[in-house]
Amino acid sequence: MFIPRMFKKYVIFPLFSGWLLLVSTSFYLDKQIAWLQGSWEGIGYQPQTQTNWNISLEADMKEKKFMIRYPSLNCSGQWKLLKLDKNQATLEEIITEDAYHSCDPHNYVVLTRLNEKYITYTCFSYPDKQLIAFSTLTLVKR
Numbered sequence: 001m002f003i004p005r006m007f008k009k010y011v012i013f014p015l016f017s018g019w020l021l022l023v024s025t026s027f028y029l030d031k032q033i034a035w036l037q038g039s040w041e042g043i044g045y046q047p048q049t050q051t052n053w054n055i056s057l058e059a060d061m062k063e064k065k066f067m068i069r070y071p072s073l074n075c076s077g078q079w080k081l082l083k084l085d086k087n088q089a090t091l092e093e094i095i096t097e098d099a100y101h102s103c104d105p106h107n108y109v110v111l112t113r114l115n116e117k118y119i120t121y122t123c124f125s126y127p128d129k130q131l132i133a134f135s136t137l138t139l140v141k142r
Helices: 025-036
Strands: 010-014 020-024 038-046 051-060 065-070 075-084 088-098 106-113 118-125 131-141
Touching: 025 106, 038 118, 051 131
Parallel strands: none
Antiparallel strands: 010 020, 038 051, 038 131, 051 065, 065 075, 075 088, 088 106, 106 118, 118 131
């Protein structure tokens, strides 16, 4: 079926009276992913070493940029978005600054929405996906 180019960014919803509702998919998608936008903070816990450390995340959903910092470990990096829906995000973590070699350079992270103010953070090793750490992050600023 041929769909004109101008309609590829819209979703058509049938209404009960025979009318059609045309909604921009960019509006729909923005509402679906807006839950992750903002500055988040928490304390990570690593069960294997029984240690904890600070987590600071800056999520810019408009630009799809994620800056992660572990201030108490003196390391930071970026997350690459792999999958996102209305309640969960899967990301690839690449540590780019590590003053004391205290962070693994490459991990997977799963963020799960609990509500408007809290998300869970679960970190898995790369490539074997073994649990490394977990936390609950609190929204500091939207």
